[in-house]
Amino acid sequence: MSDARRPRGGRLTPVRRRLLDRLFDQALELPPEERGDYVERCLLRAPRLAFWLERLLAAGAQPTAFVDQSARHLVGNALAERTDLFPRTLVRGTRMGPWRILARIGAGGMGEVYHAERADGAFRMQVAIKLIRSRRENLARLLETERELLARLNHPCIARLIDGGLAEDGRPYLVMEWVDGRTLGEWIHGSDVNAARCLDVFAGVCEAVAFAHRALVVHGDIKPANVAVSRDDQVKLLDFGVAQLMDVDTDARLPSALTPGFAAPEQLAGEPVSTASDIYSLGAVLRWMVHSPPDKDDPDGQPRLREAWRGFHRLADLQAVIDQATADSPDQRYPTVNALLLELDRLTSDRPVRARRLSLPGVVRLWARRRRWTALFGGLGLIALVAGVSGLVWQARIVAQERDVARHEADVTLAVKDRLIVLFREASQLSGSEELSARQLLDETVIAAEEWLQNDPETLIEIRLALAEILIALDDWASAEPLLAQSVAEVRGDSSPVLLAKLKHGLAQVRHRQGRVEEGFELADEAVELIDSLSGEHPERLASALQTRGALKRLRGDWDGAVADLQRSRTLASEASAGPRPMMAWAESNLAATYLVGGRLEEAVEHMERAEALWTTLGRGESPDALTNLQNLAAVLDRLGRSEEAARRFERIIELRRSRLGESAALAASMTQLGRLLLVRGDLERGRELIDEALVMMERFVGPDTVDYASTLFGVGELKLIEREPAAAAAAFARAKSIFTRTVGAEHPYTRVAQLGEDRALAISEDAGDQREAVQRLTATIDKLRDAGPVAETFLARGLCERAVLGVRLSLPSAAEDATECLRLRQARSLGGWRELEALALVQLTRQQFDELAVSVERMAEIMYPEHPRVVWLRQF
Numbered sequence: 001m002s003d004a005r006r007p008r009g010g011r012l013t014p015v016r017r018r019l020l021d022r023l024f025d026q027a028l029e030l031p032p033e034e035r036g037d038y039v040e041r042c043l044l045r046a047p048r049l050a051f052w053l054e055r056l057l058a059a060g061a062q063p064t065a066f067v068d069q070s071a072r073h074l075v076g077n078a079l080a081e082r083t084d085l086f087p088r089t090l091v092r093g094t095r096m097g098p099w100r101i102l103a104r105i106g107a108g109g110m111g112e113v114y115h116a117e118r119a120d121g122a123f124r125m126q127v128a129i130k131l132i133r134s135r136r137e138n139l140a141r142l143l144e145t146e147r148e149l150l151a152r153l154n155h156p157c158i159a160r161l162i163d164g165g166l167a168e169d170g171r172p173y174l175v176m177e178w179v180d181g182r183t184l185g186e187w188i189h190g191s192d193v194n195a196a197r198c199l200d201v202f203a204g205v206c207e208a209v210a211f212a213h214r215a216l217v218v219h220g221d222i223k224p225a226n227v228a229v230s231r232d233d234q235v236k237l238l239d240f241g242v243a244q245l246m247d248v249d250t251d252a253r254l255p256s257a258l259t260p261g262f263a264a265p266e267q268l269a270g271e272p273v274s275t276a277s278d279i280y281s282l283g284a285v286l287r288w289m290v291h292s293p294p295d296k297d298d299p300d301g302q303p304r305l306r307e308a309w310r311g312f313h314r315l316a317d318l319q320a321v322i323d324q325a326t327a328d329s330p331d332q333r334y335p336t337v338n339a340l341l342l343e344l345d346r347l348t349s350d351r352p353v354r355a356r357r358l359s360l361p362g363v364v365r366l367w368a369r370r371r372r373w374t375a376l377f378g379g380l381g382l383i384a385l386v387a388g389v390s391g392l393v394w395q396a397r398i399v400a401q402e403r404d405v406a407r408h409e410a411d412v413t414l415a416v417k418d419r420l421i422v423l424f425r426e427a428s429q430l431s432g433s434e435e436l437s438a439r440q441l442l443d444e445t446v447i448a449a450e451e452w453l454q455n456d457p458e459t460l461i462e463i464r465l466a467l468a469e470i471l472i473a474l475d476d477w478a479s480a481e482p483l484l485a486q487s488v489a490e491v492r493g494d495s496s497p498v499l500l501a502k503l504k505h506g507l508a509q510v511r512h513r514q515g516r517v518e519e520g521f522e523l524a525d526e527a528v529e530l531i532d533s534l535s536g537e538h539p540e541r542l543a544s545a546l547q548t549r550g551a552l553k554r555l556r557g558d559w560d561g562a563v564a565d566l567q568r569s570r571t572l573a574s575e576a577s578a579g580p581r582p583m584m585a586w587a588e589s590n591l592a593a594t595y596l597v598g599g600r601l602e603e604a605v606e607h608m609e610r611a612e613a614l615w616t617t618l619g620r621g622e623s624p625d626a627l628t629n630l631q632n633l634a635a636v637l638d639r640l641g642r643s644e645e646a647a648r649r650f651e652r653i654i655e656l657r658r659s660r661l662g663e664s665a666a667l668a669a670s671m672t673q674l675g676r677l678l679l680v681r682g683d684l685e686r687g688r689e690l691i692d693e694a695l696v697m698m699e700r701f702v703g704p705d706t707v708d709y710a711s712t713l714f715g716v717g718e719l720k721l722i723e724r725e726p727a728a729a730a731a732a733f734a735r736a737k738s739i740f741t742r743t744v745g746a747e748h749p750y751t752r753v754a755q756l757g758e759d760r761a762l763a764i765s766e767d768a769g770d771q772r773e774a775v776q777r778l779t780a781t782i783d784k785l786r787d788a789g790p791v792a793e794t795f796l797a798r799g800l801c802e803r804a805v806l807g808v809r810l811s812l813p814s815a816a817e818d819a820t821e822c823l824r825l826r827q828a829r830s831l832g833g834w835r836e837l838e839a840l841a842l843v844q845l846t847r848q849q850f851d852e853l854a855v856s857v858e859r860m861a862e863i864m865y866p867e868h869p870r871v872v873w874l875r876q877f
Contacts, residue, residue, distance in 0.1 A: 027039070027053060027057060035057055039053055039054050039057065089104055089112065090104065090112075090114060090131070095119060096116070096129060096165070096167055096173055097163070097165045098118060098119060098120040098163075099116045099117065099118060099119060099127060099129060099163075099175060100116060100117055100118075100119035101114050101115075101116050101129070102114070102115045102116055102117055102126075103115045105128070112130075112131045113128055113129070113130050113131075114128070114129045114131065115128060115129075115178070116128070116129045116175075125178075126178040127162060127163075127175050127176060127177065127178050128175075128176045128177070128178050128179070129173050129174070129175055129176070130173060130174045130176065131167065131171055131172075131173045132171055132172045132173065132174070153211070153212055153217060153240055155207075155208055155211045155212075156234070157204050157205070157207055157208035157211075157234075157235045157236060157237055158208045158211065158212065158236070158237050158240060159176055159177040159179050159228070159236045159237065159238045159239075159240075160176070160177045161174060161175070161176055161177075161240065162175045162176060162177060163175035176238065176239070177236075179228040179230070179236040179238065180230065181228045181229050181230035181231065181234070181236065182228065182229055183224060183225055183227065183228055183229075184201070184224040184225075184227035184228070184229055184285075184289075185224040185225060187201070187229040188224070188289060188306065188308070193308045194308050195308055195309050195311075195312040196348070197233060197308075198289050198290075198308055198309070199344060199347065199348055200233060201227075201229055201233055201235055202282075202285070202286055202289060202344070203341060203344050204233075204234070204235030205222070205227055205235055205237055205282065205285065206282060206337050206340055206341050206344070207341065208235065208237040209222065209237065209278055209282060209337050210336070210337035210338050210341065210609070212240065213275050213278070213336070213337055213609070214602065214605045214606050214609055217240065218273050218274060218275055218277070218278055219237070219239075219240055219278050219281075220267075220273040220277065220278070221239060221262075221263075221281075222237070222262060222278055222281035222282060222285060223261075223262040223281065223284075223285065224285060224288060224289075226238045226239045227285070261284060261288075262281045262284040262285060262288075263277070263280075263281065264276065264277040264280035264281065264330070265280075265328050266330065274330070275336070275337070276330035276333055277330075278337070279325055279333050279334055279336075279337060279340060280325065280326050280327075280330075280333060282325060282337065282340060283321075283322050283323075283324075283325025283326035283333070283340075284325075284326055286318075286321070286322050286325065287322045287326065289306070290305065290306060290309055290315075290318065290319075290322070291303035291304060291305060291306065292304050292305075292306050314347055314350075316356065317347060317352075317353045317355070317356050318347060320353060320355040320356035321340070321343045321344075321347070321353055321355050321356075323355070324355040325340055334613075335612065335613060335616040335621070336609055336612060336613045336616075338609055338610055338613040339613040339616065339617060342354075342613065342617065343355060354617055457490065458495070461487045461490065461491060461495075461499070461503070462499070464483040464484070464486070464487045465483075465484070465487060465499070465502055465503060465506065467480075467483055468480040468483040468484045468487075468506050469506065471483075472506065472509060472510070473624070476664070476701060477509075477510050477513040477514065477665065477701060477702050478700070478701060478702065478703065480506070480510055481507075481510045481514070484503060484506045484507040484510060485507060487503050488503050488504060488507055491503060497530050497531075497533065497534065498530075498531075498534070498538065498541070500530060501526075501527045501530040501531050501541065501545065502527075502541070504523045504524070504526050504527040504530070505523070505524065505527040505541075505544065505545045505548060507520075507523050508520045508521075508523035508524035508527060508545075508548050508549075508552070509548055511523060512524075512548065512551060512552055512555070513665065513702050513706060513708065514702060514703055514705075514706050515702075515703075515705060515706035515707045515708075515709075515710075515739065515742070515743035515744075516743065517552055517555045517556060517707075517743050517744050518556075520548075520552050521549065521552040521553070521556060524545060524548045524549035524552055525549060527545045527548075527549075528542065528545045528546060528549055531545055539572045539573075539575065540572070540573065540581070540583045542569075542572055543568075543569040543570075543572040543573045543583050543587060544569075544583060544586070546565045546566070546568055546569035546572070547565070547566060547569045547586060547587060547590045549565050550562045550563070550564075550565030550566040550569065550590065550594065551590060551593075551594075553565060554594055554597065555707065555743075555744050555748070555750075556744065556745070556748075557744070557745070557747065557748050557749070557788075559594075559598055559789075559791050562594050563591070563594060563595075566587065566590055566591040566594055567591065569587045569590070569591075570584070570587035570588065570591055572587075573586070573587045574587075581618075582618060582620070582625070584614055585611045585614035585615050585618065585625065585626075585629075586611075586625060588607045588608070588610045588611035588614065588629075589607070589608065589611040589625065589628065589629040589632070591607045592604045592605075592606075592607035592608040592611060592629070592632060593632055595607065596632055596635065596636060597791070598790070598791040599790070599791060599793055599794040599829045601636055601639060601640065601829065601830050602830065604632070604636055605633070605636055608629055608632055608633045608636070609633075611626075611629045612626070612629060612630065612633070615629065622656055622660070624657075624661055624666060627653050627656060627657060627666070627670075628666060630649065630653055631649075631650070631653050631666075631669070631670050631673070633649070634646045634649035634650050634653065634673070635673055637649065638673075638677055638833075639794075639829075639830070639831050639832070639833075639835070640830055640831070640832045640833070641831075641832025641833025641834070641835070641836065641863075642832075642833070643677055643680070643681065643833055643834070643863060646677060647674065647677055647678070647681070650670055650673060650674035650677065651674065653670050654667065654670050654671060654674065657670060663697055663700075663701070664697075664701055665697070665698060665701040665702045665708055667694075667697065668693075668694040668695075668697035668698045668701070668708070668712065669694070669698075669708060669711075669712075671690040671691070671693060671694040671697070672690070672691060672694045672698075672711065672712045672714075672715050674687075674690055675687040675688070675689075675690035675691040675694065675715050676691070676714070676715045676718055678690070679715070679718055679719055679722055680834060680864050680868070681863070681864060681865060682864065682865025682866075682867065682868065684719070684722065684723070687715075687719065688719055691712065691715040691716060691719060694712050694715070695709070695712050695713070695716065698712050705739055705742065705743070706739070706743070707739070707740070707743055707744065707750070709739065710735075710736040710739035710740055710743075710750070710754070711736075713732045713733070713735055713736040713739075714732075714733070714736060714753075714754075714757065716732040717729045717730075717732035717733040717736070717757045717761070718757075720732060720761075721757075721760060721761060721764065721869075722868070722869060724764065724869065726761045726762065726764050726765060727761075729757070729760070729761040729764075730757075730758050730761035730762065732757075733754050733755075733757030733758045733760075733761060734754075734758055736754040736757070737751055737754035737755055737757075737758065740754055747784070747788075749785065749788050749791060749792040749795060752781055752784050752785050752788065752792065752795065753795045753798075755777075755781050756778075756781050756785075756795060756798060756799050756802070758777075759774055759777045759778045759781055759799075759802065760774075760802055762774040762777065763778070763802055763805070763806055764869070768810070771806055771809060771810055772810065774806055775803060775806050775807070775810065775812070778799055778802060778803045778806070779803065781799055782796060782799045782800060782803065785799060793825050793828070793829060794825075794829055794831065796825060797821075797822045797825035797826050797829070797831070797835075797839070798822075800818045800819075800821050800822035800825070801818070801819065801822040801838060801839055801842060803815075803818045804816075804818035804819040804822060804842045804846070805842065805870075805873070807846075808842075808845060808846065815842075815846050816843070816846035816847065818842075819839060819842035819843045819845070819846050820843055820846075822839040822842065823836070823839035823840055823842075823843050826839050833863055834860055834863045834864050837856050837859050837860045837863065838860065838870060840856050841853055841856040841857055841860065841874055844856060845874065845877055850877060853874070853877060857871060857874045857875055860874070
């Protein structure tokens with residue numbers, strides 16, 4: 001690397017000094033001619049540390065005067081920075097804010113740790129206080145930010161950050177939840193520790209990290225010293241957020257709180273901490289739990305297997321899990337902590353892990369361990385065969401009908417597959433020299449089937465069903481509809497109940513997309529009853545039908561019924577297979593979507609993450625279903641206030657859908673969501689293009705009288721509101737309301753939201769009479785949204801904020817109350833970003849807190865854009 005490209009070293013913090021010492025010792029053990037290559041390798045992983053390493057090695061090769069001069073320079077800088085490198089230890093009884101020191105319990109690189117208690121009499125509480133070895137004038141602001149970040153981490157396996165401040169000598173301190181237990185480093189040496197307990201404790205750590213990731217918080221310094229274990233093996237993960245607080249004075253790309261041996265390669269290289277970094281650290285902790293560090297006197301220097309793991313029969317599988325979790329490249333690690341937890345579950349339940357391919361004998365051995373009695377009786381099979389012939393005959397009679405049904409369905413599936421292959425070949429040959437696209441081939445095959453199978457109606461219905469399922473997978477609902485509707489009308493009464501259920505379920509899915517909710521619900525309900533009557537023979541098919549019925553219940557406003565169906569579907573999907581299956585991912589994703597629409601964001605994120613892990617494990621991380629789940633996750637990020645990240649995710653999803661799947665209703669939905677987000681952020685031209693294109697695409701694939709089309713009209717209405725065209729905005733919202741009224745009913749929250757859009761269009765008028773009328777309309781809409789219950793609270797908050805704005809304009813005394821309730825609802829629903837800032841600004845305006853208002857408005861301008869109508873209006877005060 002040329003000198004021009006070599007990085008500067010930055011400030012040499014105490015942690016960096018310790019890392020540098022370690023690198024320097026390793027370099028000195030090498031022959032002089034190999035040290036240059038060693039420095040070059042360090043430059044790739046930790047460039048700033050390599051800068052200092054290179055200087056130290058150069059100093060070692062120079063005369064003593066150079067070393068003396070460098071040493072004086074470094075010592076002078078250290079003394080200039082800090083005169084209390086070794087501050088005094090606090091004694092019992094010392095007060096730190098409302099806390100009183102009880103005892104010193106430890107010390108580390110960043111400071112000392114004390115046991116303390118509440119001393120002001122407000123309440124009784126014991127805590128751990130970390131006293132930091134540096135002065136931080138901006139700690140108060142950092143702590144406030146960090147407390148807001150960590151407020152979501154209410155989990156039994158996470159120790160909370162409670163308080164913080166500055167000691168009398170200017171040093172910052174952090175107040176943490178007191179954990180009465182041993183660190184993982186102490187616990188692991190217990191005489192009663194075994195492999196099962198180790199895996200249970202490690203799973204608790206993983207669950208804590210997974211919960212934090214769902215709350216969009218990264219730990220950044222997972223290590224044994226940050227894990228406490230109580231006497232009953234209850235886990236507490238410590239120091240969430242401490243790494244971020246310690247890093248502000250150092251280069252942001254090289255966290256000073258990282259721990260060598262447990263930090264990911266990208267952390268050592270100075271890159272930002274991510275969820276992938278935490279997954280690496282978890283793998284490193286598991287490796288440490290399995291292997292003790294090498295003995296200093298051991299010439300080989302090899303880690304040794306801890307006593308707790310001796311005799312553990314799946315060490316090779318366990319090592320494969322560790323290797324995948326600690327892969328150098330983040331892309332090669334487990335995609336989520338939940339995926340790692342699934343591997344742990346496979347380890348403890350004697351199922352094959354995904355990280356290691358087993359031979360057939362290995363799979364059989366695991367099967368035998370899971371089913372010891374079955375394997376035992378299998379070994380005695382000859383005796384059982386002779387002694388139990390009569391029993392087998394009796395059992396055969398019982399299962400004969402079930403076997404015949406399964407065999408018939410399998411035969412039909414094979415016949416349909418064979419016929420489809422023939423039809424595809426014939427349709428392709430009829431095209432002559434013209435090369436057909438996949439969609440054209442499907443269309444030609446439909447025509448050929450109707451012509452050539454008119455004398456075989458049963459096979460024709462099966463072929464139509466197979467083609468319709470392909471079209472549904474491509475989101476081409478309009479083309480699937482006639483195939484299913486005609487088949488439902490023609491199917492005979494004595495046909496297979498499985499066939500009838502599949503047809504009705506498929507048509508229910510189409511009616512759902514068409515917005516014909518009641519008709520779709522009746523079809524889905526009949527499909528569920530038909531499959532349920534088969535006594536559990538088709539659990540996955542029942543799970544799928546329940547998901548469709550649950551989605552339709554959601555549109556009917558039956559939120560509890562929707563959740564009940566989707567939870568039952570999730571249970572059936574899990575029980576139907578020992579390993580991950582697509583149906584399990586669909587169940588998680590659909591349940592997440594229901595929670596998202598209902599405003600239960602934390603639960604939605606939890607199930608989205610599980611779905612993402614399942615799709616990735618199945619090797620379908622970029623399939624249409626996986627992209628739909630990621631699209632919902634992007635929508636959650638937008639609501640949480642992370643609009644920039646949400647926009648990037650939407651862009652990627654749109655790119656993948658366009659390039660791999662072509663135009664579809666799902667692509668149009670992604671474009672609509674990104675377009676609405678861009679309108680808020682000020683990119684009106686791109687937002688308009690996306691929404692206009694999505695409107696055309698929705699009409700083509702689902703039709704102009706559907707729920708999806710009406711949702712796209714919301715984007716049109718919001719664009720016209722920003723462009724100050726109230727008449728055009730009102731027209732778009734009115735059309736959406738008309739569609740919702742016909743499809744889901746006048747009382748549905750979607751219909752109320754469309755009415756809310758009409759009210760907002762009237763509210764932007766400058767005429768006082770129009771504004772007073774808008775207040776009356778908003779009041780009626782708000783009352784109806786209140787009646788809808790918790791699922792409508794997100795929309796209710798929007799209505800309250802709009803009425804608060806009108807209240808300020810018309811000097812109504814209710815404005816302050818409306819603004820306060822809007823803020824409360826948005827905070828309760830974790831609606832961050834511009835949504836929370838808007839409500840906060842309105843509260844500050846109604847309370848005449850103009851200095852605070854100015855700060856909130858400027859923050860809104862950064863997230864939205866300076867010329868946004870709401871920002872412009874608030875700036876005038």
